Amino acid sequence: MSLRSSPLPPAGVSPDRLVRPELLGLSGYHVADAGGLIKLDAMENPHGLPGPLREELGRIAATATMNRYPDPQAQALKTALMVAFGVPQREMLLLGNGSDELIQILAMSVARPGATVLAPEPSFSMYRLIAMWCGLRYVGVPLRADFSLDAAAFVAAIERERPALTFLAYPNNPTGNLFETDAIEAILAAAPGLVVIDEAYHAYAQTSWLDRVPSEPGLVVLRTLSKLGLAGLRIGVLIAQAQWVAEFDKLRLPYNLNVLSQLFATRLLGETALFAAQIQSILDERTRLASALGTLRGVHVYPSQANFLLFRVAHAERVFDGLRARRVLIRKLLGSHPLLADCLRVTVGTPGENDMFLDAMQELLK
Ligand SMILES: Cc1ncc(COP(=O)(O)O)c(C=O)c1O
Known part of the structure; x- marks a missing residue:
């Protein structure tokens, strides 16, 4: 028998036969x-x-041990983020390679057969895409023509669909508006699963649901350093009660934040x-x-x-x-x-x- 591999792939191996049809x-x-x-x-x-800060980052980069894996827990960066965002407990923090990765971890964590993701539409397209990647059902609830959230329609959709995960971008992308506080309160009260308030644009809106996390067991707040000015570092931040973070952390790839991102972000968070x-x-x-x-x-x-x-x-x-x-x-x-x-x-x-x-x-x- 020859050990030489055949120049042709075995019959039948092709993406359309192997990759999930959806x-x-x-x-x-x-x-x-x-x-x-x-x-x-x-x-x-x-x-x-500014130039001097870039030069300092160059010197910091020179100290990085690139032959070693980065700190898997990103401890120094977590400390800096707790101060910068006012997070009361380290165990409430999960860091991602951008908040996109955190959205994916959230979706993977609830992807039981038949589980549903709910979000207003139009909104950030990754909610729908990632739900599909993870084999979740996705249901979009239309916003009103002025892009405000129709609380009654949304709560009715929650009661009908019983979503495991509800995403609300606050402010919403691509519409730019903040949903009404009363509407979000009604959603938090009605939701049988997690409600994720995605505060990617927090730096510009300067209003937040973060203070509510300790008293709302199903509330998850997402932030990112991307829109603040550090998109190239790819750092997303999830804040939730520790019991949730412990579960989500099991799905995080080890070393998901590289050594340079950790060093640079830790230094730059001091530049308030x-x-x-x-x-x-x-x-x-x-x-x-x-x-x-x-x-x-x-x-x-x-x-x-x-x-x-x-x-x-x-x-x-x-x-x-x-x-x-x-x-x-x-x-x-x-x-x-x-x-x-x-x-x-x-x-x-x-x-x-x-x-x-x-x-x-x-x-x-x-
Ligand atoms: C609402 C919202 N969430 C999350 C993200 C993704 O941000 P990141 O760069 O942290 O992955 C974006 C990016 O446009 C966004 O608009």
């Missing part, structure tokens, strides 16, 4: 190529770090004045951008508590393409949900980037 039908999360473009599509903080100034500049620009955009012909801008603006404009596809031709990349939402017809989303950039966006918009809409 995955074959999915398209992955699409990230546009931003090469050479003014990048206003992904809710990043446009301000980098720097980030506060950057956030203030983004909030000022959000106000300026919203009012300038609102004066353009045929543009309707939605109120935002995040670092982006959702707007509606006739011929949105043409506007998106026109912006791209002028080297400005924003996010196209039309086609992703019926409530988002003619909608585009722009991330608040630096004053210069916002001017380029506004100039391009003016030219396209005149």
Whole structure:
């Protein structure tokens, strides 16, 4: 018998025979190529770090032991996060490679046969995608036309679907608004499973449900350092009662936060004045951008508590393409949900980037 492998794969081995059928039908999360473009599509903080701080990070990187695995518990980073976010107990914290990973851990942890994930729509598309990856049923509950949460419809959906996991982005992406406190209270009271309040844009909204975690057994709060200004480090933070964190932690891959991310984030969380100034500049620009955009012909801008603006404009596809031709990349939402017809989303950039966006918009809409 020859040990040489056959040049052809054994008959029958192909993705369509092996991969789960629901995955074959999915398209992955699409990230546009931003090469050479003014990048206003992904809710990043446009301000980098000042030179001396970057140089200090270089020196910190030189101390990193890259031949060793990182601290699996990321203890120093957890200490810094407890201070930065006001988390009372270390055992209430779980860290992820971005909050995307934490959403995946949450979904995996409840993925019993027939379990359901519920979320308002439109909202962050990863809730639906990850639910499908984990073999969960996903049910979306439409927001009202003004993107507010219809508490009665949502509570009715909770009673009908009995979700194991309910996601509420606060503020919501891509709409930018904060859901009403009363509506969230009603959802917390009705939900038979976990309610995840995803505070990815907390830095810009400055309102939170974190203080409620100790008294709400089923409440999970998610945060991320991405929108604050450290998207490249990929650090997501989950805060829940310790009994939940102990279970979720069993699904976390060992060493999910690399050594450089841990070192840099631990150091940078001390830079409160720097980030506060950057956030203030983004909030000022959000106000300026919203009012300038609102004066353009045929543009309707939605109120935002995040670092982006959702707007509606006739011929949105043409506007998106026109912006791209002028080297400005924003996010196209039309086609992703019926409530988002003619909608585009722009991330608040630096004053210069916002001017380029506004100039391009003016030219396209005149
Ligand atoms: C509501 C919401 N949650 C989570 C994320 C993912 O953030 P991270 O970079 O921490 O994975 C995003 C990113 O756009 C988001 O909008």
